[in-house]
Amino acid sequence: MNSQLHPKLLVSDADAAIAFYNQALGAKVNLRVADDHGVVNHAELALDSVAFALAQSVEEWGWSDPGSVGGSPVLIMLTVPDPDATADRMVQQGAELVIPVDNRPYGKRQGRVEDPFGHLWVISGEPR
Numbered sequence: 001m002n003s004q005l006h007p008k009l010l011v012s013d014a015d016a017a018i019a020f021y022n023q024a025l026g027a028k029v030n031l032r033v034a035d036d037h038g039v040v041n042h043a044e045l046a047l048d049s050v051a052f053a054l055a056q057s058v059e060e061w062g063w064s065d066p067g068s069v070g071g072s073p074v075l076i077m078l079t080v081p082d083p084d085a086t087a088d089r090m091v092q093q094g095a096e097l098v099i100p101v102d103n104r105p106y107g108k109r110q111g112r113v114e115d116p117f118g119h120l121w122v123i124s125g126e127p128r
Helices: 014-025 083-092
Strands: 008-011 028-034 040-047 050-056 075-079 096-103 109-114 120-125
Touching (some): 014 028, 014 040, 083 096
Parallel strands (some): 008 050, 075 120
Antiparallel strands (some): 028 040
């Protein structure tokens, strides 16, 4: 078995996050697990060959979303064929453009977006 790393994003509203990542990124839900109260404890999403998970923040478990701790200290790097279109879709679905997508001096076309749940995404691709 090869090593794998799959981030698990903690969010204030898991079902809204699933809808956002589906509409903005085209992510598909592979698994959604909720407790008896409807709180999503685990959801697995796939975006092409990329996998990530998310869950509702649960204070008593120490699961804090970015909004409850003053923001995210993590940058999620996502490489896509068209970073401009991806960032635009994210913004259309409610994200905030933090740094516009542009050609960078280090050979990438990148920008930064904060999703509606406080997670910071660096959207990257090949320069134009």
